[in-house]
Amino acid sequence: MGTFEAGFADVVIVGAGHGGAQAAIALRQNGFEGSILVIGREPELPYERPPLSKEYLARDKTFERIMIRPGAFWQDKGVEMALGHEVVAVDPDARSLRTADGATLSYGNLIWATGGDARRLSCAGHDLAGVHGVRTRADADRLMAELDAGAKRAVVIGGGYIGLEAAAVLTKLGCHVTLLEALPRVLARVAGEALSTFYQDEHRAHGVDLRTEVAVDCLEGDGTKVTGVRLADGHVLPADLVIVGIGIIPQVGPLLAAGAVGGNGVDVDEYCRTSLPHIYAIGDCAAHANDFADGAVIRLESVQNANDQATTAAKAICGTLVPYKATPWFWSNQYDLRLQTVGLSTGHDLAVLRGDPATRSFSVVYLKQGKVIALDCVNMVKDYVQGKKLVEARSQIAAERLADASVPLKDML
Secondary structure, three states: OOOOOOOEEEEEEEOOOHHHHHHHHHHHHOOOOOOEEEEEOOOOOOEOOHHHHOOOOOOOOOHHHHEOOOHHHHHHOOEEEEEOOOEEEEEOOOOEEEEOOOOEEEEEEEEEOOOEEEOOOOOOOOOOEOEEOOOOHHHHHHHHHHHHOOOOEEEEEOOOHHHHHHHHHHHHOOOEEEEEEOOOOOOOOOOOHHHHHHHHHHHHHOOOEEEEOOOEEEEEEOOOEEEEEEEOOOOEEEOOEEEEOOOEEEOOHHHHHOOOOEEOEEEOOOOOEOOOOOEEEOHHHEEEEOHHHOOOEEEOOOHHHHHHHHHHHHHHHOOOOOOOOOOOEEEEEEOOEEEEEEEOOOOOOEEEEEOOHHHOOEEEEEEEOOEEEEEEEEOOHHHHHHHHHHHHHOOEOOHHHHHOOOOOHHHHO
8 A cells, every 4th residue: 555566657646645545536536447546745644734723633423434435445446655755856758756755656647736845934943843734633732731731821823723623622622822923814815804803702701812913933942852942022932832823835746846837736727737748736735827816826625625636636636627616715613603705805995784793693795896706604504605605606796785795695685
């Protein structure tokens, strides 16, 4: 299961996350009968990553329950798994790749589905024990082991979804949590002010010491383990553990070194093809022109994007060119709040509040030049389901009408 016995596979998939797993599944669903090999850096079979900062960390779900498919499924589908291997070089002319341990493998087509690595701090002390990303099962397991060993004071750096979700779980587990965000509000890059304010208030109400516009100077330690976070103003926050949630760095080095066009990720066309022949890229690492971002070239870090691009690439390999046009959607669970997002709010010029945040059930509708481009829905499943159609239709609806929560969104189509 961990070797390259044949030395060749009709399709090699590099990356065993959501995108890589779905690509293998979609190839078989579309009638592909050739050999498929999935190469994964981690030792585990493909598993869901969003629960790492939520249900898995909280121990509400075991690892078996977050596996994308049981082991027998891959054997039944004739998908070979080579786990614990990292691809370090690609030769597009020879259609071959090399792993860190020196193994070489030839391919008919290559799907690059590596995602990214958690971005690390660059300040002094970033490499101390007790400093964690939450990107892999091993990351979460190390964090859980420290909690089991008695860690109680946690500092979370980064007020994006990973940081907020981890803060919610750690608070639930009895930790004293301080959350630091460099920008004036949490979720500043992905949501409007109303949603940011709501989540800041929620976390503070649950006991999180949430601080915005805060800069970290360095991490302090006892020589091996982190003991505190020194802020730019000189104040030191004692810490038994630190979680860093400041984004990811797309893992595309070998493709760029092989000549693929890209920078922040690797560029792909509407069929997920890179500039290199017979090489596709999907998921977090794939930069693509997105209709929901007015055609801007972006990377989308979501399960939806990974799965839908995987299907696009698989169909293309099977001879059916269907351009990627999927509607973006995301979710986040914090405390008893379920946030569901549809569309991309970046560049909105108006945010309409629909409902009362004090009830902990409301939506924010984002408009650009009068058209609905996205919704954030907190404990509002109906708005999420019905609002998706408004986003897809780029509906032009008066703000006053959108704000009237007594009128269902489906009546506005």
